[in-house]
Amino acid sequence: MHSPLSRRDLFRLGDEPGQAARAQEIVHIASLLxxxxxxxxxxxxxxxxxxxxxxxxxxxHPGKFAVVLEAxxxxxxxxxxxxxxxxxxxxxxxIVAHLTEQASALDEEWQP
Structure with missing residues (x-):
């Protein structure tokens, strides 16, 4: 059985260990090629x-990379x-995409 994914997991493609809870903080996420x-x-x-x-x-594609930035x-x-x-x-x-989210919303469970 798979563990549920949060929205942050989907954006970041994994967990970020040691991240403190951030109630109303805004997080900027960008994907670059x-x-x-x-x-x-x-x-x-x-x-x-x-x-x-x-x-x-x-x-x-050789020589092409996707970079996800969170700040x-x-x-x-x-x-x-x-x-x-x-x-x-x-x-x-x-820059392929840029979005903002409340930090607390990124930890919500994602349901497909």
Whole structure:
């Protein structure tokens, strides 16, 4: 039997350990598509893994990655996006989606 998924699990594709309850805090979530030169993939992957609130996901296309960012404000998302766009070997950074949610709503159980 599968455990129920929260809306945050769906956006983040997994749990974030140690996250405190945040009643009325607004969370910004963005998904990005990065296109990276083949010889820079490992370096970009390492950088994304170091960004707070960032997750890297492979795609079916070599050199293209999906990145999900979660932050407390738009400025943090913009800063992370700019950081990614300035990395050597990053050809494009496309914002696919940006949404806001109350932090408490992200932990609600999701029912398909």
């Amino acid at each position: 990065l296109q990276v030169l083949p010889d820079r993939i490992d370096a970009v992957r390492e950088t994304v893994e170091q960004l707070p609130g960032a997750e890297l996901h492979s795609t079916a 407390g404000n738009e400025r943090a998302l913009a800063d992370a996006t700019e950081t990614l766009s300035r990395l050597p070997g990053v050809l494009t950074v496309s």
